[in-house]
Amino acid sequence: MxxxxxxxxxxxxxxxxxxxxxxxxxxxxxxxDTDPPPPGATEQVRPLEEVSEPGVYLPDPLVGQRVEVTGRWIAEDFLVVEGRYNDGVEGYWVTGQLRIADLVQPTSVAVALGWAPSLDAATRAAGEFATTLGGDVPVTLTGRLIADEGPFPPDDDVDPFTMNRMSPAALLSRWHDAEGLDVYRSYIASELAPEPLVDIASPPPLERSSxxxxxxxxxxxxxxxxxxxxxxxxxxxxxxxxxxxxxxxxxxxxxxx
Missing domain, CATH: 1.20.58 (Methane Monooxygenase Hydroxylase; Chain G, domain 1)
Known part of the structure; x- marks a missing residue:
């Protein structure tokens, strides 16, 4: 040896x-984790800009954080995402592009406004929102900040424009007035849905172990x-x-x- x-x-x-x-x-x-978030931290409503930044992945401790943001809806960009479950029932989300107010650099965040039980109901609601919500009227909404699910291509026998993931990147490819636009990687699930949609069931995230x-x-x-x-x-x-x-x-x- x-x-x-x-x-x-x-x-x-x-x-x-x-x-x-x-x-x-x-x-x-x-x-x-030597500095875990205090219990109930995600339930405190915080300004969106304090929680995350455009183009940045959302850290695990902040997933589900309640945030508040003010902006205006882009009328042409109310889109439908399928395969969304609300209390165990499959349906559809109507999403929108919220252009954040008072920023020098144009910045938007994707928002899931509410849930519909059928594609027809979701499509009709999206069409109505283009006239009733779109425009220069500022709105302030509260919701949970959720991490991007990532785009996923639809099946071969389905309309290629069908969206089955809540992905800001996929939504951005269909948004209007997106030249030079900064976009948040995460999206907001609104707490209150405009009629005729149903509020999205979004319970508080489970407390993480340290x-x-x-x-x-x-x-x-x-x-x-x-x-x-x-x-x-x-x-x-x-x-x-x-x-x-x-x-x-x-x-x-x-x-x-």
């Missing part, structure tokens, strides 16, 4: 084990890998040593014979 090749292999194992130990420590440092057990499990795995690196060196070196002893015994037996 003291031969140069085994010493070199031991040094290599030390390096590998050191990397594994660092990875385990990194996992542990991310396993415990301990991430999955990260702790990964840290234990890295510690096991580090120990295995040393065991592998020991096993290989011991096998080589035992093989040399057997060869010496065989040579000694042949000499005596």
């Amino acid at each position: 003291l031969r140069p090749r085994w010493i070199a292999m031991l040094l290599l194992c030390l390096v590998v084990a050191g990397v594994f130990a660092w990875l385990g420590q990194w996992q542990l440092s991310n396993a415990i 301990v991430n057990w999955l990260n702790i499990f990964y840290a234990i795995e890295w510690a096991i890998f580090a120990g295995f690196a040393f065991y592998l060196w020991y096993r290989l070196a011991k096998d080589a040593w035992e093989k040399e002893l057997e060869d010496l015994e065989d040579e000694s037996a042949e000499a005596r014979g």
Whole structure:
């Protein structure tokens, strides 16, 4: 075991084990949230600009945060998203582009206004909103800030313009007056739906634990890998040593014979 090749292999194992130990420590440092949000923090209504910024992913602790924002609706951009469940019943959302007020840079946030039980009802409501809500009249709404679901293409036998995910990126591709527009990656589920839509069921998010057990499990795995690196060196070196002893015994037996 003291031969140069085994010493070199031991040094290599030390390096590998050191990397594994660092990875385990990194996992542990991310396993415990030392500054978790206080209970009920998501239920306090906060201005949208204090919670997130355009183009930024929404961190987990802020998903479901109640926010308030003021802006105006873009009349041409009330669109329908299918596959939306309200209290376990599948239906449709009517969405809109809310152009945020009092900003130098044009900025919009996608809003789910309300739920409808059928495509016809949702389409009629979207058409009505183009005349009743669209325009320069400022509106202030409150809702929950939700992370982008990501776009997903519809089935081959479905209208290619059908939207089945609440994705601001997908909505942006169909919005008007979008030249040089900043857009929030997250969207707002409005608390109060305009008639004839139904309020979107959006209960408070579950309180998060300050301990991430999955990260702790990964840290234990890295510690096991580090120990295995040393065991592998020991096993290989011991096998080589035992093989040399057997060869010496065989040579000694042949000499005596």
